Amino acid sequence: MEQEQTRETKDKNNPPAGLLEDLQEWWNDHFDRPFSEVASALPTQLNEFGYDPFGFQPQVVKYALYVTSWLYKYYFRVELQGAANIPEGRAMLISNHSGQIPIDGVMIATGILLEGNPPRAVRSMVERWAQVLPFINVFFNRVGQILGTPENARALLEMDEALLVFPEGTRGINKLWWDRYKLQDFGLGFMRLALETRSPIVPIAVVGAEEQIPTFYNLKKIAGLLKMPALPVTPFHPWLPGVGMMPLPTKYRIWIGQPMEFDGDPEDEDSVIQVKVNAVKQQIQEMLTYGVKTRKSVFF
Amino acid sequence: MAEKQSRTSGGKTTKSRKNAKPSVLITGISGRFGRLLARRLHRNNRVSGVDMRTYAGFPKDVVVHNLDLRKKRCDDLFRTEHFDAVYHMGIIHDPRINPQEHRDFNINGTLRILNSCRKYGVKKLVVLSTAAVYGPNPNNPVFLSEDAPLMAGLKYPLIRDLIELDMTVQSFFWKNRQMDTVLLRPVSVVGPDLNNTPSRYLRMKRAPTVMGFDPMVQIIHQDDMLTAMELALKPGISGIFNIAGPSAAPLSVLIREAGGTTIPIPNPLSKIVLKKAHQWGFSDFPAPELDYSRFICTVDDRRAREVLGFTPQYSVKQTLRDLNRSLL
Numbered sequence: 001m002e003q004e005q006t007r008e009t010k011d012k013n014n015p016p017a018g019l020l021e022d023l024q025e026w027w028n029d030h031f032d033r034p035f036s037e038v039a040s041a042l043p044t045q046l047n048e049f050g051y052d053p054f055g056f057q058p059q060v061v062k063y064a065l066y067v068t069s070w071l072y073k074y075y076f077r078v079e080l081q082g083a084a085n086i087p088e089g090r091a092m093l094i095s096n097h098s099g100q101i102p103i104d105g106v107m108i109a110t111g112i113l114l115e116g117n118p119p120r121a122v123r124s125m126v127e128r129w130a131q132v133l134p135f136i137n138v139f140f141n142r143v144g145q146i147l148g149t150p151e152n153a154r155a156l157l158e159m160d161e162a163l164l165v166f167p168e169g170t171r172g173i174n175k176l177w178w179d180r181y182k183l184q185d186f187g188l189g190f191m192r193l194a195l196e197t198r199s200p201i202v203p204i205a206v207v208g209a210e211e212q213i214p215t216f217y218n219l220k221k222i223a224g225l226l227k228m229p230a231l232p233v234t235p236f237h238p239w240l241p242g243v244g245m246m247p248l249p250t251k252y253r254i255w256i257g258q259p260m261e262f263d264g265d266p267e268d269e270d271s272v273i274q275v276k277v278n279a280v281k282q283q284i285q286e287m288l289t290y291g292v293k294t295r296k297s298v299f300f
Numbered sequence: 301m302a303e304k305q306s307r308t309s310g311g312k313t314t315k316s317r318k319n320a321k322p323s324v325l326i327t328g329i330s331g332r333f334g335r336l337l338a339r340r341l342h343r344n345n346r347v348s349g350v351d352m353r354t355y356a357g358f359p360k361d362v363v364v365h366n367l368d369l370r371k372k373r374c375d376d377l378f379r380t381e382h383f384d385a386v387y388h389m390g391i392i393h394d395p396r397i398n399p400q401e402h403r404d405f406n407i408n409g410t411l412r413i414l415n416s417c418r419k420y421g422v423k424k425l426v427v428l429s430t431a432a433v434y435g436p437n438p439n440n441p442v443f444l445s446e447d448a449p450l451m452a453g454l455k456y457p458l459i460r461d462l463i464e465l466d467m468t469v470q471s472f473f474w475k476n477r478q479m480d481t482v483l484l485r486p487v488s489v490v491g492p493d494l495n496n497t498p499s500r501y502l503r504m505k506r507a508p509t510v511m512g513f514d515p516m517v518q519i520i521h522q523d524d525m526l527t528a529m530e531l532a533l534k535p536g537i538s539g540i541f542n543i544a545g546p547s548a549a550p551l552s553v554l555i556r557e558a559g560g561t562t563i564p565i566p567n568p569l570s571k572i573v574l575k576k577a578h579q580w581g582f583s584d585f586p587a588p589e590l591d592y593s594r595f596i597c598t599v600d601d602r603r604a605r606e607v608l609g610f611t612p613q614y615s616v617k618q619t620l621r622d623l624n625r626s627l628l
Contacts, residue, residue: 047547048615049557053598054442055516055550131438131595134512134567141516151441155600 023066031069031114038065038113045159054156055141058121064143068110075249076103076208080111082256085202086120090157091259092194093122093164094280095204096183096288097172100232101245104209105164107252112162123156124164127229150193157197165190167277174218174230180210181288186281188273195276196266200259203280205287207255211298212247213237250298255287321346324533325383327369327413328390329362330355332494333428333522337387338362340526348381350374350390369409378416385424385533388413391465393430395458395578395586406461407468414472417479426482426532429466431542432459433485436515436595443600446485446540456588473538482532486543487599490623491522502558502623511564513594514552520545521614521622528610537608542599545619546612551593558620567594 027035039062045052050059072078086093095108109122125148131137146152156163166172167186175184194201215232223231237244260283262276322345328334329349335358338347342359349364358364367373369390390413391406410427417425434444435452450467453460466483473481488498498519501507520543528543552562565573571590578586604610614622 047549048617049549049553051516051547051549051553053516053548055548128439134510136512137438138512138514146442147439149439149441151443151445155441155443 027066027069030073033114033119035062038119040119052159054123054144054146054152055138056121056123056144057142058144060139060142061121061144065110065113068106069114071103072107072110072114076107076252077249078107078111078252078254080115080254080256082258083112083115084117085256085258086112086116086162087200087202087259090160090197090199091162091202092157092190092199093162093202093204094190094284095164095166095206096181096210096284097166097168098175098180098206099209099247100173100213100215100230100234101247102166102173103212103247104206104252105166107209108164108204108206108254111254120162122162122164124166125153129227129229150189153193154197157193157199163199167281170229174215174232175210176218177214177216181207181292183281183285183288186277188270188277191262191273191277191280192266195262195264200261201280202259203257203283203287205255205257205284205291206252207288207291207295208250208252208298211250213245214248248299251295251300253291253295255291257283257287322384322533323348323381324385324387325350325377325381326387326389327351327409328388329358329364331389332496333489333525334389336493336522336526337389337529340530345385348377348383350377370405370412374412375416375419378420378422382420383422385426386413386417386422387529388425388427391428391462393458393462399457402458403461406465410465410468414468418472418476422479424480424482424533424535426484426529427465427469428529429469429483429485430462431485431487431518431544431597431599432592433463433466434597434599435459436591436597438595440596440598442516442596442598443602444542444598445600446542446603455591456586458586458589470540473540480536480538482538483540484528484532484543485540485599486525486528487518487520487545489522489525490519490619491525492622492625494522499623502554502560502620504555505560506563507555507560508570509551509555509562509564510570510590510594511566513567514550515594515596516548516598517551517554517596518544518548518598519554519616519619520612521619524612524614527613528604528608531608531610534608539603539607541604541608541610542601543604543610544599544601544612546615548598549616554616554620557617559624 024035051057098104105124112122113119121144123144123146126140126145127148130140131147146156153163167190168184169187171184213234215234217233219231219233260280324341324345324347326334326337326347326349328351329338330351330353335355338349338358341347342362347362349362350367350369352366352368354366365377390409392402433450433452434448437451450463453463469483490499490502555562574590
């Protein structure tokens with residue numbers, strides 16, 4: 001009887017079987033890697049209900065994956081190089097950040113699930129304000145996002161997970177058209193954390209995201225009044241309400257570099273840490289420059 | 301002076317210190333958790349208790365004194381009985397009681413107990429605080445350590461007492477290093493014999509939740525908590541310990557697993573409804589504390605596992621199944 005009960009509760013969480021079968025079929029027609037293999041990319045610590053301590057539920061990621069992998073293959077037509085460079089165990093993925101809305105992070109995570117060997121669940125950190133938005137906070141937690149605090153990042157790395165960090169932060173994502181592919185200042189926190197947890201750093205360059213929403217001005221003061229993180233002015237936004245922030249179908253090229261290992265005292269002077277951060281920044285900048293130079297066009 | 305009669309059933313009040321069993325005092329012994337603790341400890345310890353409430357079902361060798369912690373008589377008890385260890389659980393957290401009495405009982409009661417412990421050389425003091433003192437906050441890290449600030453008092457007036465109490469015991473711990481003071485901060489303790497807010501909430505057939513929020517919540521089985529309290533008695537153990545069950549799970553999963561259904565209510569509405577229900581006496585749940593079902597307040601129990609040697613025995617599923625058994 002108890003078993004019946006648990007089955008009932010489980011059914012409530014799942015969409016109807018017909019839809020699921022259709023999705024499976026669609027997947028098999030369009031992707032080489034079997035869905036079950038992708039879905040097996042579980043984090044190391046799941047409790048008896050299938051959640052990790054952060055509220056990540058791989059079950060939910062599966063459904064999100066149908067959407068993101070369509071975007072990955074047919075909208076942004078992502079080309080991913082160097083998937084084999086993702087190490088096993090704990091790792092910090094450091095990438096450039098751009099494009100007004102963080103699709104670059106979604107594409108990196110989808111790419112590593114689709115092409116990584118073995119596929120891995122990439123975790124990243126969300127802003128504090130996301131935690132108070134109804135529904136959104138639950139969704140973010142279920143797909144493996146964590147609140148961006150140093151304690152959370154440390155705990156996640158100690159659980160041997162792969163953590164995606166954008167050291168440029170909002171400076172990067174809100175950058176303007178003429179600053180594209182120029183890396184903004186990197187924070188130092190990620191390096192101290194990598195040294196403390198002895199995590200290898202994997203540099204990643206995303207080419208293509210920087211043109212998806214060309215921005216000419218950021219109305220910071222109005223954004224501040226509206227308590228929004230930014231208010232970009234683009235050829236379409238805010239003139240076309242609703243669709244103005246639709247990203248253009250630029251072609252994404254993601255380059256994953258060799259893991260970099262650093263040694264040293266995490267409590268060192270800023271200047272010492274800065275040298276190490278600059279090494280990572282330079283590596284990403286080189287990959288970016290190479291990626292931009294070798295591509296045929298922004299859209300193809 | 302006509303004093304209330306101490307109920308001494310069974311053994312005589314002990315003068316002979318040669319007796320091998322250590323002598324333990326439990327304040328707030330007539331509460332549901334106090335009774336369980338007395339039952340757990342009485343085989344290996346001589347258990348005495350202090351409580352204003354009366355309860356008749358104790359084992360024969362448990363001695364209960366019906367008196368107020370704040371009265372001199374309680375101090376006298378320490379002088380005559382020479383307790384080896386004291387469990388301080390005589391702490392009220394009940395929104396129905398007038399706040400002044402609430403505060404007076406909690407703070408003054410605790411101060412008296414601390415004073416008596418110091419004066420009569422009690423070797424071990426175990427105080428039951430709660431992990432709720434950290435407070436629910438959207439910015440909380442997932443693993444709150446024992447050093448995390450106690451922020452619950454900002455918004456939740458009733459918990460302010462508990463925080464002050466927690467702080468008082470902390471400073472007592474630092475000033476009196478000659479004795480072992482243990483401060484336990486458990487997550488929501490639930491069980492078939494308990495009637496506290498989390499147990500009642502999880503027993504509900506239809507449990508209201510805040511729409512669009514589903515925080516990770518930790519619970520611990522009453523028996524596991526008793527084990528943790530027993531472990532705290534070990535000589536040499538002192539300091540603050542977060543106590544948690546095996547793992548955290550979303551609130552909605554806990555409710556469903558306990559056999560109930562969630563009724564999501566939009567946040568502004570639920571606040572108003574709860575406030576009115578509280579005013580009119582339908583609910584004893586204070587509205588500001590609704591945040592505990594919106595934001596996380598999950599703790600890191602690594603220290604308890606490593607130093608105290610505590611491992612929870614009940615899985616979350618077993619805990620919830622046990623909780624429901626009491627209904628039958």
